[in-house]
Amino acid sequence: MSLQRSGGKRSAPSKAKLRFGPAGWMYKDWEGIVYPDPKPPRFDPLQYMAEFFETVEVNSSYYGPPSPKTTTSWVRRVKDFDDFRFTAKLWKRFTHERTKAWTRSEVDQVRAGFDVMMDAGKLGAVLMQFPWSFKRTEENREWLGDVVRTFSHYPLVVEVRHKSWLAPEFLSTLEEEGVGFVNIDQPLYHNSIGPSAHVTSRVGYVRVHGRNYKEWFREKAGVEERYNYLYRADELKPWVERAKQIAADPATNEVYVVTNNHYKGKAVANALMMKSMMIGAKVPAPAPVVEAYGEAVDRYTMPVDVDAESAASSLSEKR
Numbered sequence: 001m002s003l004q005r006s007g008g009k010r011s012a013p014s015k016a017k018l019r020f021g022p023a024g025w026m027y028k029d030w031e032g033i034v035y036p037d038p039k040p041p042r043f044d045p046l047q048y049m050a051e052f053f054e055t056v057e058v059n060s061s062y063y064g065p066p067s068p069k070t071t072t073s074w075v076r077r078v079k080d081f082d083d084f085r086f087t088a089k090l091w092k093r094f095t096h097e098r099t100k101a102w103t104r105s106e107v108d109q110v111r112a113g114f115d116v117m118m119d120a121g122k123l124g125a126v127l128m129q130f131p132w133s134f135k136r137t138e139e140n141r142e143w144l145g146d147v148v149r150t151f152s153h154y155p156l157v158v159e160v161r162h163k164s165w166l167a168p169e170f171l172s173t174l175e176e177e178g179v180g181f182v183n184i185d186q187p188l189y190h191n192s193i194g195p196s197a198h199v200t201s202r203v204g205y206v207r208v209h210g211r212n213y214k215e216w217f218r219e220k221a222g223v224e225e226r227y228n229y230l231y232r233a234d235e236l237k238p239w240v241e242r243a244k245q246i247a248a249d250p251a252t253n254e255v256y257v258v259t260n261n262h263y264k265g266k267a268v269a270n271a272l273m274m275k276s277m278m279i280g281a282k283v284p285a286p287a288p289v290v291e292a293y294g295e296a297v298d299r300y301t302m303p304v305d306v307d308a309e310s311a312a313s314s315l316s317e318k319r
Contacts, residue, residue: 075116136160182206206242230270
């Protein structure tokens, strides 16, 4: 990999900004658990998430590039949240569908939507998520290098799941290129990457997927089954310490901590818990989440009831 860019290169030491949030925000199984049911008039789930979190990871961009119209809407809806940033998964065409080279048109489709968020100052990172089967071979190193060069003007982070990538020279290359390493929690399988706190760019990234060992590698398991896992507090605390370690690195400007165990709002519950552990105080939480996950979140959260008229004032008083 070889490139020069301003987006991901290490900069002068600064106090890193930590942002917590879930992967995605549009899930049918969140209704009545994360979102009120029935919803108040003019209810906006994205704005609702921005009331509680400083980031959400765009999951839909993995399945297809969002249009400029869509990303313009996203940016507009969070414009009042100065600290809020999106992170976005790169289209699977560049990470999973590797049998033939991509086209200029496909690249342009990605850039058209992402540039809107980037130009608005709302794009914190672009996540290149590769599967466990993507091992550190010469062919795959070349593919990854091509992806990095193609999207080099974005703040890139890369998630690899096979431990063959943990070669010192690979981490050094990421550091030289200003590409962040995504530190992940996943069900540990043969040659899976375990917990870490690597820093290779100004953007630190932590991503927890759950520990549903039974379903993670089952071929016919659905997305809901793979990500159906609620972390206990004792499982999250080591990750909060790793996030602190990443943030303390003088090269880090910002850290994203994303919970991807999204089934039935478990990602929201766990992100709130981690945020509370980090700041050492209870944090505002959607009342349905507190009701759904009771003892797991009680000591970390303050339930907030949201209706059309009182949502903004109630949350602003408790933030």
